[in-house]
Amino acid sequence: MMPPPAHAEETRREAGLQPVQPAGARWAHAWRLCTRYFVSQDWKWAWFLVACYCAVEVGTTYAFLLSNTWQRDFYDAIERRQGAQFVSLVVMFMMIAGLAIGTQFLHNIVGWTLSIRWRHWLNDWYLGRWFARDRFYEIERLRMIDNPDQRIAEDVRAFTSMGLEYGQSPLSIAISLIFSLVRAIAFATILLQTSSPLAIPLFGDRIPLPGGDLIWFSIAYVVLGTTVITWIGKPFVRRKMREQHYEADYRAGLLHVRRNGEQIAFSHAQNIEQDGLKTAFANIRRNFFQLMLANAGLSAGQDIYQRTMTVVPLFLTVPKYFAGAITFGQVQAARDAFTQFSASLSYIVMAYPGIARQVANINRLKALDDAIDYERPRGITFMPGGTPDGVAIRVEGLELRRPNGAPLMAVADWTVRDGERWVIQGPSGTGKTTLLRAIAGLWPDGAGQVAMTRRGRAMLVPQRLYLPLGTLKGAVCFPDRPEQHDDATVLALLEKVGLKAHGTALHELRMWQEELSPGEQQRVALARILLKRPTLLIVDEATSALDADNAAFFYRAVLDAMPDATIVSVVHNEKLAAYHTHRLRLHHGHATAAAITEDEA
Numbered sequence: 085m086m087p088p089p090a091h092a093e094e095t096r097r098e099a100g101l102q103p104v105q106p107a108g109a110r111w112a113h114a115w116r117l118c119t120r121y122f123v124s125q126d127w128k129w130a131w132f133l134v135a136c137y138c139a140v141e142v143g144t145t146y147a148f149l150l151s152n153t154w155q156r157d158f159y160d161a162i163e164r165r166q167g168a169q170f171v172s173l174v175v176m177f178m179m180i181a182g183l184a185i186g187t188q189f190l191h192n193i194v195g196w197t198l199s200i201r202w203r204h205w206l207n208d209w210y211l212g213r214w215f216a217r218d219r220f221y222e223i224e225r226l227r228m229i230d231n232p233d234q235r236i237a238e239d240v241r242a243f244t245s246m247g248l249e250y251g252q253s254p255l256s257i258a259i260s261l262i263f264s265l266v267r268a269i270a271f272a273t274i275l276l277q278t279s280s281p282l283a284i285p286l287f288g289d290r291i292p293l294p295g296g297d298l299i300w301f302s303i304a305y306v307v308l309g310t311t312v313i314t315w316i317g318k319p320f321v322r323r324k325m326r327e328q329h330y331e332a333d334y335r336a337g338l339l340h341v342r343r344n345g346e347q348i349a350f351s352h353a354q355n356i357e358q359d360g361l362k363t364a365f366a367n368i369r370r371n372f373f374q375l376m377l378a379n380a381g382l383s384a385g386q387d388i389y390q391r392t393m394t395v396v397p398l399f400l401t402v403p404k405y406f407a408g409a410i411t412f413g414q415v416q417a418a419r420d421a422f423t424q425f426s427a428s429l430s431y432i433v434m435a436y437p438g439i440a441r442q443v444a445n446i447n448r449l450k451a452l453d454d455a456i457d458y459e460r461p462r463g464i465t466f467m468p469g470g471t472p473d474g475v476a477i478r479v480e481g482l483e484l485r486r487p488n489g490a491p492l493m494a495v496a497d498w499t500v501r502d503g504e505r506w507v508i509q510g511p512s513g514t515g516k517t518t519l520l521r522a523i524a525g526l527w528p529d530g531a532g533q534v535a536m537t538r539r540g541r542a543m544l545v546p547q548r549l550y551l552p553l554g555t556l557k558g559a560v561c562f563p564d565r566p567e568q569h570d571d572a573t574v575l576a577l578l579e580k581v582g583l584k585a586h587g588t589a590l591h592e593l594r595m596w597q598e599e600l601s602p603g604e605q606q607r608v609a610l611a612r613i614l615l616k617r618p619t620l621l622i623v624d625e626a627t628s629a630l631d632a633d634n635a636a637f638f639y640r641a642v643l644d645a646m647p648d649a650t651i652v653s654v655v656h657n658e659k660l661a662a663y664h665t666h667r668l669r670l671h672h673g674h675a676t677a678a679a680i681t682e683d684e685a
């Protein structure tokens with residue numbers, strides 16, 4: 085279980101590279117993310133669906149207006165005891181209800197279709213950038229942001245969601261806002277019919293205001309409500325963002341236990357792990373209480389706002405009704421219009437939790453984009469394919485440093501010629517693996533130059549082999565696709581490396597990384613090498629889990645099959661050094677290179 089990060093670190097990883105996210109930058113980013121899709125190759129669908137979405141919104145507004153007129157007629161008919169109109173009003177009501185239900189249905193269908201198409205496109209876009217330039221590796225290496233996986237899976241889903249189930253996308257918020265204003269204008273015309281002129285006293289004069297009292301009271305009501313609700317809701321945004329972070333950390337912790345179950349069970353470390361998970365959950369719980377408080381304040385504010393919205397117009401119109409200036413139907417219509425007008429204008433108040441969630445979401449996506457786009461200046465110049473003929477690796481003035489700039493190790497000049505086999509040795513933690521990473525172009529921190537033969541002809545075999553999710557054949561063939569090699573070849577290799585018993589499960593989809601023992605996984609690595617036959621093989625303690633005989637067999641099999649291959653390997657076992665022609669010894673931050681003499685071998 086990973087220890088929970090310190091608070092400052094936590095905030096940094098949450099926010100990414102730019103701790104302070106100015107609101108303008110955030111919304112500009114959301115705008116860029118939205119517009120990208122609308123000029124993508126899917127633009128026809130995108131615009132068509134948005135047009136449909138807007139048409140449905142027009143239908144919804146029309147249904148609201150019809151409903152308002154119906155209310156006026158209905159209550160007037162009741163007041164005048166016009167029973168003959170009752171049936172036609174009921175039929176009218178059913179037609180309006182049908183229109184409202186139909187528009188809601190279309191709203192969902194169009195919204196969902198747009199959501200999945202948009203998410204599909206954005207998902208591909210993020211995956212492409214995350215994999216490009218090895219960003220997925222670099223972001224983890226430098227621990228730039230928390231849980232990029234969650235950001236790609238869940239935040240992208242919420243960002244593109246046009247329905248209510250995962251919160252609303254900024255696009256649907258924007259469209260709803262526009263149509264709220266349209267609705268507000270439509271209802272303002274109705275309000276004008278029952279409004280009285282309003283004038284404000286100023287310097288002994290009374291300045292008349294355009295529009296009527298109901299409109300001005302409604303606007304004042306909305307401005308006051310929006311200000312108060314936005315103020316109350318501020319902590320909600322931060323808590324929501326932190327919730328996403330803590331939930332993702334907790335899930336990552338559970339996954340970590342699942343992945344390392346064997347070691348935890350063997351060492352009876354369940355208590356430690358449980359404590360770690362409980363601490364992670366305590367973060368969720370603590371945040372939840374704060375979120376609950378923030379939410380409770382917000383909900384209470386919204387509730388009071390909504391309840392008073394339905395009675396305020398009555399206080400304003402009933403005196404006019406008693407004075408005989410308006411009908412009872414007009415009182416009801418004015419009440420409905422006031423509520424609809426205020427509700428339309430106060431979209432921000434009503435949708436605040438959804439908007440807050442989206443703000444947190446956009447912050448997280450912005451941090452992900454910043455991390456993906458971040459260009460860390462490369463200290464070490466890497467030149468794949470930049471070696472002269474006959475040379476596999478050329479290192480000049482190499483200084484390896486940690487990401488924080490602290491020096492790790494220096495290799496002044498080092499040349500690995502074709503066909504040479506180098507063993508790299510040195511105490512633990514001196515930087516052997518880091519040197520291999522630098523050779524493979526994966527470690528940019530430091531100074532100097534590294535040139536390597538073309539990447540396609542080289543192969544890096546780490547201590548813990550990566551077995552992709554899928555079949556055993558896929559695991560052996562990786563990074564080639566399984567269909568690129570025939571079964572007979574793969575089965576023969578499995579037999580050669582002593583994994584014949586697993587041959588019957590060649591096409592079975594299993595968690596091979598969990599199922600095969602570390603030694604078996606290293607034999608899969610051998611099968612992979614023999615299948616790929618690279619001209620440059622970089623091996624990092626790839627025989628550490630094998631017994632002495634099998635470790636020796638590993639090197640013999642490689643040499644038999646590829647006698648001309650260039651090999652650079654990190655091994656602790658002195659006996660395995662005998663399979664090499666040269667030695668690079670790392671000690672006290674420096675490297676010394678020498679040929680291995682017959683006597684040494």
Ligand SMILES: Nc1ncnc2c1ncn2[C@@H]1O[C@H](COP(=O)(O)OP(=O)(O)OP(=O)(O)O)[C@@H](O)[C@H]1O
Nearest residue numbers: 225226486487492511512513514515516517518519
């Ligand atoms: N991503 C990283 N961020 C910060 N420090 C790192 C990172 N990766 C490696 N290091 C540090 O660099 C140093 C050298 O690590 P490296 O794995 O290269 O050592 P090594 O010689 O291969 O050790 P061993 O023989 O134990 O495998 C270690 O102190 C390690 O903590």
